[in-house]
Every structure is written in C-alpha cells, then in structure tokens.
Amino acid sequence: MHAPASLDRRRLLQLAAAGSTSLWLPRGARAQRRWTADPFSLGVASGAPATDSVVLWTRLLAPGAQSLGGEAVAVRWELAHDAQFSRIAQRGESLAHPELAHSVHVEVPGLEPDRWYFYRFIAGDAVSATGRTRTLPQPGAQVRRLRLAYASCQRWEHGYFSAWRHMLAEEPDAVLFLGDYIYEYAGASKAVRTPPGGWADSLEGYRRRYALYKGDAGLQAMHAACPWLLTWDDHEVQNDYAGQAPGYNGGTEPEPPGGFAARRAAAYQAYYEHMPLRAAVLTRAVAGLATGAELRIHDRLRFGSLATLHLLDARQYKDAQVCTAGGRHGSSAVDPALCTAWDDPRRTLLGAAQEAWLDAGLAQPQAAWSVIGQQSLFGQRDFRPGPGRAFWNDGWDGYGAARGRLAASLQRHQVANPVLLGGDVHENWVGHVLADYARPDSAVLGVEFCGTSISSRSAGNAKTAERLAENPHFVFADAERKGYGVVEFTPAALTTTLRVVDDVTRPETRIETLARFSVQAGQRRLERV
Ligand SMILES: [Fe+2]
Numbered sequence: 001m002h003a004p005a006s007l008d009r010r011r012l013l014q015l016a017a018a019g020s021t022s023l024w025l026p027r028g029a030r031a032q033r034r035w036t037a038d039p040f041s042l043g044v045a046s047g048a049p050a051t052d053s054v055v056l057w058t059r060l061l062a063p064g065a066q067s068l069g070g071e072a073v074a075v076r077w078e079l080a081h082d083a084q085f086s087r088i089a090q091r092g093e094s095l096a097h098p099e100l101a102h103s104v105h106v107e108v109p110g111l112e113p114d115r116w117y118f119y120r121f122i123a124g125d126a127v128s129a130t131g132r133t134r135t136l137p138q139p140g141a142q143v144r145r146l147r148l149a150y151a152s153c154q155r156w157e158h159g160y161f162s163a164w165r166h167m168l169a170e171e172p173d174a175v176l177f178l179g180d181y182i183y184e185y186a187g188a189s190k191a192v193r194t195p196p197g198g199w200a201d202s203l204e205g206y207r208r209r210y211a212l213y214k215g216d217a218g219l220q221a222m223h224a225a226c227p228w229l230l231t232w233d234d235h236e237v238q239n240d241y242a243g244q245a246p247g248y249n250g251g252t253e254p255e256p257p258g259g260f261a262a263r264r265a266a267a268y269q270a271y272y273e274h275m276p277l278r279a280a281v282l283t284r285a286v287a288g289l290a291t292g293a294e295l296r297i298h299d300r301l302r303f304g305s306l307a308t309l310h311l312l313d314a315r316q317y318k319d320a321q322v323c324t325a326g327g328r329h330g331s332s333a334v335d336p337a338l339c340t341a342w343d344d345p346r347r348t349l350l351g352a353a354q355e356a357w358l359d360a361g362l363a364q365p366q367a368a369w370s371v372i373g374q375q376s377l378f379g380q381r382d383f384r385p386g387p388g389r390a391f392w393n394d395g396w397d398g399y400g401a402a403r404g405r406l407a408a409s410l411q412r413h414q415v416a417n418p419v420l421l422g423g424d425v426h427e428n429w430v431g432h433v434l435a436d437y438a439r440p441d442s443a444v445l446g447v448e449f450c451g452t453s454i455s456s457r458s459a460g461n462a463k464t465a466e467r468l469a470e471n472p473h474f475v476f477a478d479a480e481r482k483g484y485g486v487v488e489f490t491p492a493a494l495t496t497t498l499r500v501v502d503d504v505t506r507p508e509t510r511i512e513t514l515a516r517f518s519v520q521a522g523q524r525r526l527e528r529v
Helices: 003-020 163-168 203-214 217-225 259-274 352-363 396-412 464-470
Strands: 044-047 054-059 073-080 088-096 103-108 116-123 131-134 146-151 174-177 228-230 299-303 307-311 369-373 418-422 428-434 444-450 474-478 483-489 493-501 511-520
Touching: 003 088, 003 103, 044 116, 044 131, 044 217, 044 228, 054 073, 054 116, 054 131, 073 103, 088 103, 103 259, 131 217, 146 163, 163 217, 163 483, 163 493, 203 217, 203 259, 228 307, 307 352, 352 396, 396 428, 396 444, 418 483, 428 493, 428 511, 464 474, 474 511
Parallel strands: 146 174, 174 228, 307 369, 369 418, 418 444
Antiparallel strands: 044 054, 054 103, 073 088, 073 116, 116 131, 146 483, 299 307, 428 444, 428 474, 483 493, 493 511
C-alpha cells in the first residue's frame, strides 16, 4: 500500500542529494528567464556550518506572477569574500525541482575555517538579496568570543515578528532556533492577524504556511545575516504530537487525509524544503526508510576550544505523553502520584539512538562550554503550590527517567560547564540544573536559560512569584514579555541577556533588556549582573 509513497521518497532523496552538490548545466538549461515578479520573494538563508562548508538556501516563489509549474529551474549561486562580489570564492549552479517546492540547498565545499562570506543566487534576470554566512573555527582553535542568539515560537496570529529586526543589531555569530518556526492552526481567538488557508495539514498547506511566515521582512533579514542552527518542536507538524503519535487540537481539527503518518511525512518534507539543512538529514536517517519519513536533525557543532553545541530533537523519537487528562492524546498537567507510568524508566524523550549519541558526545574531550540546545524547559516546574505536585507531561517533567539519564551523563563525564538552552514555554526561565530535582540539595550540574517566544502568547505574571518560590532552583522567571536571548561566551565567562519588545501586537516595537546573567567558567552559578 505504501509502494507509491516510498518510490516518491526515493526520488526525493535522489533530488536532495543531487541538489546539494553543484552542477555545470548545459547552456540550454540556463535560458534567460525574464521574471515579472521577484522569484526570491522568500529571501535567502544559510545553515549547518562546518569548518570547510556551509549550506546556502533559497526557494523560488514569485507571488502573483507566472507559475513555476512542473519544470526544474536553473539557479546560479555565488559566494564571495566581499559584499560587492568582486572577490568570488566559489560559484556554481543548481536545479530547483518542483518536487522540492523549487527549493535550493547548496552545500558549498572547500571553504576556509572561521571566515565570514557573502552569497547570492541568480535565476534568469533576477538576483536575490545578499546573504552573509560563516564557517566554524577548527576544533582546536583558540576562540575568544562567540555570540549566539536563541529564539523560538513565532505564532503568526499572536503577534508581529519585529524581534528579528532588533536581533540584527546584536550581530550574533549564529541564530539558534529552538522550535515552533510555524504554527499549524487555522487561527486564534483575539488574533492580531489570521493566516489564510485554514489548518496546515498537507504538503501544500505546510508549504503555504512557510511561505507566509518567510515573507516577513525582519525574519528574512535575520536569516540573511548569519547561519541558523535549527531544531523543531511540535507545531511544525501538530500541537503536542509525540513520535508517531498524533497530538490534540481541542477536537476542532479535521482528520487529515491519510492520517497522522502522512501528515507528519508532509510536514517533515516541507520543513526540509524551507530550512538551510544538509541533504544528509534526509539520507542518513537513524531508523532508515522502513518507518517512513524521518529527518535526522540532531547535530553537534564545535566552536573551536570555546564551545560545543549539542543540538537535540526531543519531538521526533519521543514516547507519547502519559496520563493526559481524559485519556486523550496530547498534553495536560498531571499529578505524578496518580500516574503509574510516570517514572517508567523505559520511556524516552530523545529515543535510544539519540540518547546514546548524546552520551558519546558528552564523553568526548570538552570545549570550555558544553551547550545543549533543545526544545523545552529542562528543570522541574511544579505548578501546585505547597504539598502535592502538578507537572506538565509534554516536557522534560513528563520524562523524568530520561532527564535523570542526561543528568547522569553530565556527571559521569564530568562535563565542566553545561549550559541548557530551551524554548517551548513562551516564558523566560533561568535556573540551575540539578542532578536530582527530587532532592533540592543535590549537586548543581550546570545552568539553564529557557527562552520566551518571538510572538506566541503566555499567561502573564500573576502566578510567576508563586511558581519561583515553589521551584527554587530557578532564579528568574517572566511570563509576560516576548523576544529572544543572546549568550556571549568567552573562555572565562558567559553572559546572557534577555531582550524583549514592548508590544508584540504592533508591527513596530522598541527593544529593551529584561535581565542579564553571568556565569564564571567552572562555577555553575548564575549571577544577576
Ligand atoms: Fe510554541
């Protein structure tokens, strides 16, 4: 029954692999196409940097103009040392295939380490915006400074994406995006704006949703400014989905044609089409083709001797949530005393293969800082004041045994300076990572910064003080303001600045600093500065 789908998938893998390397096309393929609208309307992006290569991305889409139809389009690309493209480092050609939504993913090889480059695409008489990207330093190189901006959760209906325009001025070396790049919803109550097209639940629907989001000028500018390091969360597919299990959208959502497996496969394909990822995320899947669509997005990047980033995928391989209210799919608050499966050690958030991969990575010789970029809040958060407990079952709290295994990994390998970065909760939470959250006096293993959202709503600060008092391993929380964080690493210390906009419901905003923290290397102690 799945024969046509797997044939399609094989073709997709072939196209992705072929598209990632540069071609020299026959002259005829390069016929001068004259565009009546800008085919680079979704901008440019780069990502997956290595010491000697980087991925350049664009997708041809000319709104309101001639359809690109079913034909492949030849796209030239140039990468240069300067913004004027007078000193070209590399150039080549690629074909934008209709099967991959006319996206282009070029993996440029042979670059120098620790360098900034400029790039652009050319199709017919159209030239894209100029992007700027960089390679990583050599693993052993002495790196004095790294600026990482981290962000997550941009719900179109809840606000404008002006935070990206402010992030430009921070001049980060890279953006770490921690999930919920799109939302699949048909709309929202008290919406600031409504995405056209209803629910995103098919390949066409997800493509339209990405195209809508990527039309945002601020988001485009930030993609063009530096490489992005990407992981995803649930809304790139469906609210609260877990591995192969569907999530839940309040019972209002129509059943997608083909069921959840087809929906997930479509969503994953659209994600690949719109992100600067290597073709290897498709072709080197962990579980192989037998399980259908898979994207191996967990990854490890080394910034010389200064930092290693372990970028996790806590959505694709996770076991389903347990004890959700009403016995339905998806998430809810759960009293662990009433849930026999709560501490089941067999339950996994990362999947066995990724868990082993992370443990092996933490066992390797360490950089000064070991950064773990993942989707959600790591530390325990008890919502019920006083005796009794209530935890959200979708995040790490719902996977206590898996959290314990990661903590044990950090201890076993004596990881000196772990820094967890997260998203998902739409609130800023800053805290100490404990060896065992059931024992408040247990060892402090590292620090955690869980970010707010770019635009997605949160409940406000009515209960924030109470929750901080209930969960004293956290030193700061804010459930109101939207924005992003910037971490600056040096060999001696890190400084994290929480940046927030004044009003996300207006297109133009002002930015300010909500709070700033530093951690001295070797100390594992947050200081407010
Ligand atoms: Fe979110």
